[in-house]
Amino acid sequence: MSFKELKISRPILRAVAEAGYDNPNLVQEKTIPFVLNKRDVIVSAQTGTGKTAAFALPILQSLLDKQDAPKKGKTVKALIVSPTRELAIQIEENFKAYSTYTNLRTTVVFGGTSIEPQKDVLKKGIDILIATPGRLLDLHKQDFVNLDYVETLVLDEADLMLDMGFIDDVKKIERLCTKEKQILLFSATIPYKVEQLANSILNEPERVEVSQNSSTSKNVNQLLYYVPKRNKIELCLHLLRNTIKGNIIIFRRTKFGVDKLEKTLINNGYKVDSIHGDKSQTARQEALNRFKKGEVNILIATDVAARGIDINDLDAVVNFDLPNVPETYVHRIGRTARAGNTGMAYSLCSADEKSYIITIQQLIQMQLDVIDEHPYPLDPKAKPIIHKSKKTGSKHKKGRKSVASKKKKKRWY
Known part of the structure; x- marks a missing residue:
């Protein structure tokens, strides 16, 4: 199957070809049609399987028809929430590469750097926002991000997001977006808490599972x-x-x-x-x-x-x-x-x-x-060393009552 058969338009196809991709891989082939049909989707796939393109391409395709809005009047139509800054930057690079021949504007916001330049970019109006949860909520609180027009919300690396304690932030972000939005949840593994989150915010989602959750590459x-x-x-x-x-x-x-x-x-x-x-x-x-x-x-x-x-x-x-x-x-x-x-x-x-x-x-x-052949082998019977304090406890015996106090005394009460 080719990207063209997945109903991806020429400007995006051209950028994808220049990025060195000819045909969609398994996760893209399964996911893209669901996203274009505006279905909620849960995708379970390891990192390195090309899942960024599985949501980036259909999102760009959906927004392409509306890209003629003047730059000033642009509103955030797609929001991608990512747990780490590195991942957010990488997603932005992918979006920018695939949207080279379109008018669509993408930006990324994350903590740990100055907030002012991010505010300036947001003021100019953008179509696609990639963000880490904390900085996104900061900018929203300061009225620099308006999520009233979000059509597609992507939660990437959902399992890591929950491991890092972002569950409340994620739920809050979901509530700040429109009711009618489409939600795409991507996760390398689908543990119970990811399943719980999906049940609480997704609407009759399609499921895409590429390889076993646990699979390690045969290579x-x-x-x-x-x-x-x-x-x-x-x-x-x-x-x-x-x-x-x-x-x-x-x-x-x-x-x-x-x-x-x-x-x-x-x-x-x-x-x-x-x-x-x-x-x-x-x-x-x-x-x-x-x-x-x-x-x-x-x-x-x-x-x-x-x-x-x-x-x-x-x-x-x-x-x-x-x-x-x-x-x-x-x-x-x-x-x-x-x-x-x-x-x-x-x-x-x-x-x-x-x-x-x-x-x-x-x-x-x-x-x-x-591999046993190395200079520092571990004794097979070795037990983990547990460091114990040298102190043997208090010099006073437990209970620490003097002999006199133990004698039955007549109390005044």
Whole structure:
């Protein structure tokens, strides 16, 4: 099937062809007709399956007929809510690329940067707004965003949005839009809370499921190294020297962990940058650009910062810390082996993370290949080290009553 058969007009087709896409993939082929027919849709698909185009193209198509309104009189007709700034910027890039030969105006707003330039753009009038929840509600409160004309509301990466605690914001945004709007909900996985949200705001939605919720790409070779926690950094350096080559993302659970590993790798002569939630938006974007341009070949990230980042030609993903949510593992390793390429995933597992491996393997329904041949093996019987306080408690005995007080005394009452 071609995009033309999906009733996409020539100006958009031309831009899509220039972006290097000839035919729609599975998620686009299934979703676009529903969106054009103004149905509510729930789409379950991993990142990297081309789902941005699955909502961007039909939205642009629907707005194309009304694009002759003067720029000043433009109102927000499509609203895309995204959990992270990086993802929002990426969606905007896609919309701008596909609408090159139209008159449609798109902008993106997110927190962490000055609000004034965003207000200026909104004043001029736009058709498509991409936003993170907090900044969108701020701008709405200040009367810079009017959601009275929204025809299509897209909730992208809904599972992450709820994990990050945005459920109330999402419900509020939905209520601020018109009653008659169409809602498109995209989520890599559909856990119970996403299902609950969908039931409360969508109207008889069509469902599109592309591949199993848990599926990991067949093109990713997944290797597992058991290692004592204290030796993880040494093993990571050993693998970077001898095994892992090319462009690499290393995932850590905390911002502190990201900074610590970054310093160690820089001291060992590696070209490294990092992204995490404490960095300003500008710093995060610069790190990403340096990585994409090849100025650094290792990017260390926390999960929230890295969700939805689209990096082509990524050779390997390293799970320095294993995630306690198995779906997160799927998202992480989905960064590599995109668009038919092959990739590697290396996971370093300490004794206290063994239970995470069990749940990950249950989810992806496959056994990870364990590599024993390395300098820092973990004793198979090793138990996680639990740090106990040296203090043995109070020097006073429990109850701390003196002998005299324990004698039966006659009370005055």
